Amino acid sequence: MNQFILADCTTESGALSQLHDGAVVKAGGIDLLDRMKEGLESPTKLVNIRNISSLRGIHETAQGLNIGALTTLAEIEEDPAVKAHYAILSDACGHAATPQIRNMATVGGNLLQQNRCWYFRSDDFACLKKGKDMCFAFDGLNQYHAIFDNTTCPSVAPSSAAVALLGLNASVELASAKGKRTVAIKDFYVHPDVNPMTRTVIAPDELLTSVIIPKPASGTRSAYQKYGEKRSYDWATADAGVVLEMDGNICRKAAIVMGAASPVVMRSPKAEAMLAGKPITEETARAAGKAAMEGAQPLSMNGYKVQLFPVAIYRTILLAAGQMGRDPSAVG
Ligand SMILES: Cc1cc2nc3c(=O)[nH]c(=O)nc-3n(C[C@H](O)[C@H](O)[C@H](O)COP(=O)(O)OP(=O)(O)OC[C@H]3O[C@@H](n4cnc5c(N)ncnc54)[C@H](O)[C@@H]3O)c2cc1C
The missing domain is CATH 3.30.43.10 (Uridine Diphospho-n-acetylenolpyruvylglucosamine Reductase, domain 2)
Structure with missing residues (x-):
């Protein structure tokens, strides 16, 4: 160093x-x-x-929740207001990394962490993300890589918190000496097709100061589950975040988010359309999981993700709806 x-x-x-x-x-x-x-x-x-x-602390406001950038993942997981009204976020922060890391890791740093692609992380490989002209994952070991939007750089979005925050329509506040601006999570990440060397729109002279989450609509229920190779101490191979706006058992509106599926954390409008205006049942949850995989383009070694995501989404929809407990095969 x-x-x-x-x-x-x-x-x-x-x-x-x-x-x-x-x-x-x-x-x-x-x-x-x-x-x-x-x-x-x-x-x-x-x-x-x-x-x-x-920059630390969780504040409930009339509009929702304001979380300081330095609030740790453990503090977010344990906060009573987050647990009660934003279960997807409590679940995501509570299943990232390990208990020791969650005590140290901040939500701002979690959203801004770099991708885990092993070619990028090794200084033996001069790849696209380092300003060179080659991606080694296409012909190399790509079992942990993206199944969507993967034609330029297929390294996947690593942040569990981002999955939850995209589902909750959250924004981040960025401050510089010139002033403050607010950017929605959906616009925060930069796709590698635009620029493989930039992960987010944050400028070098800006601080991420807080995360702003709007108050959920009445009848909102949510959940997050992470799937992976190890019980702990690892990132997801597939993770799913689900937010359901319910009228009784009818879903008014759904947000279905996939982590570790693409270079930028993504929602699945096709899966969401399978739930809107319908009751949450095993059948509709399965249909949503299946629809989420339309357009997937697995690489040579990650076809298993096309089977794993529908299961993760199906089980997380039923968990959010209160029709199933946490999946014992989920990790974190
Ligand atoms: C074994 C292991 C397993 C893990 N598993 C998971 C997992 O399952 N899910 C998951 O989401 N993460 C996982 N992680 C990643 C971990 O959660 C992140 O590394 C951590 O959250 C980063 O937070 P930090 O506060 O330490 O950030 P830092 O390391 O301090 O910063 C990260 C980046 O953000 C920038 N930055 C940080 N805060 C700000 C700010 N306020 N304003 C501007 N720039 C800022 C820094 O310059 C840096 O570039 C894992 C990590 C390990 C080691």
Whole structure:
């Protein structure tokens, strides 16, 4: 790892004044320090924002929920208001990584973590995401890669929290010395077709300050489940987030989100259409899972995801609707 200056900040304005000339924000440091140790990045200055108390905490407002960027995944999982009204988010934060990591990892850092593609993560491979002209995953080991939107760079969206926040129509607040702006999660991530080297629209001089979640409509129920190879200490091979707006047993409106399916966390309008205006039953939940796979284009080694996602979606719909308990084969 290279030598660097650590600028320890206690205010937002102090941190923003340090963000120039290649300085990089450090929150929990889990992903950033890994990337530095792996030789992927060598910033000369880290701006430590961990001690900025104004960026921490969960606040219920008349409009919904405001979560400070430094709030940890464990704090979000355990918050009573999140558990009661935003189960998808509590489930997603509570099943990411491991208990130790969840105590350290912040929601801002989780949304901004880099992809896990092993070719990108190894400094032996100069790939598209490093500004070169080749993706090694197409002819290489691609079992964990994308089954949708995978023609440029098929590394998958890694954030569990993003799955929940897309389903909840959340936004993030970004601040710079010039002012603040709000960006919807659906517009926050940059597809590799647009620019493989950029993950999000955040600028180098901006801080992600909070996550804003609108109040759910009456009758909303939600859930998230993660599937993978290991019980813990790993990212998902497939994860599903479901938000159902219910009138009794009839679904007014649904959001079905897939993580680890594409380079950018995605909703499935085809699956959502299978539920809108219908009762939630095993049959409609299965139809939604099947519809979600329309247009999937698996690579040479990840065809299993086309079978795994429909099961993940079906079981998560029934979990959200209160018709099934947590799937014992889900992980995290
Ligand atoms: C073994 C293992 C398993 C894991 N499994 C999962 C999983 O299942 N699901 C999942 O979602 N994650 C998983 N993770 C990833 C982990 O949750 C993230 O690395 C962590 O959430 C990052 O948060 P952090 O606060 O440590 O971010 P940092 O490492 O501090 O920052 C990450 C990136 O965000 C930038 N950044 C951070 N905060 C801000 C901010 N407020 N404003 C501007 N820029 C900012 C940093 O510059 C950096 O580029 C796993 C990690 C490990 C090691």
